Amino acid sequence: MLQLFAHPFSSYCQKVLIALYENDTAFEFRMLGPDAPDAFGQLKSHWPIGKFPMLLDDGRPVSEASIIIEHLALHHPGPARLIPEDPKAALEVRFWDRVFDNYIATPQQKLVSDALRPEGSRDPYGVERAGAMLDTAYVHLDRHMQGREWVAGTSFSLADCAAAPQLFYADWTHPLGDRFPAVTAYRRRLNARPSFARCIEEARPYRPLFPLGAPDRD
Known part of the structure; x- marks a missing residue:
């Protein structure tokens, strides 16, 4: 097991x-x-x-x-192939996986970790830079997601596994608002995906742990 x-x-x-x-x-x-x-x-x-x-x-x-x-x-392969067999398609999937981890998750976590610091040791400059990185990533992703269902190729992949939780929390931390409609629509599709919807429900009891205050949505 x-x-x-x-x-x-x-x-x-x-x-x-x-x-x-x-x-x-x-x-x-x-x-x-x-x-x-x-x-x-x-x-x-x-x-x-x-x-x-x-x-x-x-x-x-x-x-x-x-x-x-x-x-x-x-x-332990299953029916859902999250990494394509075609090397070129797999490379695109791996690229977007890194985008979400490095340019969505990392700055989002900077904002969260700063909120956990004592008042006198906050990093306003670092927070400003993290917010700017998220805005840059949102702009790029919004352009990319025009007319797309999933972020890499035509099927749900490793890259979407990365996108779902990172966009979920990033929107709590540095809200998308109405500025990035394609990203907002993509996030909505990810939230509705049964595999991630299950994660959302399993994590719901722990929302009081979110240091910035979990919004009353999702």
Whole structure:
């Protein structure tokens, strides 16, 4: 049995959960949190960095969300091919996966982490730069999504697994408003996708943990 060490409110954990749910892959969820010190200790014994999610496959640890999904595609494939067989198509999928992780998730997390800092140690310049990066990424994505259903190719892929949770939280942190209609429509489609809709519901009890205040929507 596969074991996933994760937390339901984490965007990167949701990214992997989407891939697992898309293919109805059987796994054991190892909840990480203050009430489960043993699970975190086991994670650290395999991956001293302590970051999650981490997949344990027959005793072999696999870390980093994109790599976990690649591992699942190789060793536990299902009917939903999240990484195309065609190398050129796969390259586009991997490119957009990196876009969402690097240029949506990273600045979004900067805004969240700054809110967790004590009042005297905030980083206004860093926050300003993060907001500007998100605006730049939104503009580029809005142009790209004109006339598209999914972000890379014609079918749901690894890139959409990355997009769903990152856009979900980014819109909470640095709202899209009515400035980027194609991105807003894409986010709505992602939220309605059964695999991600399940993640949204599983994470709902943890919304009070969001340091900027979870909006009364979604």
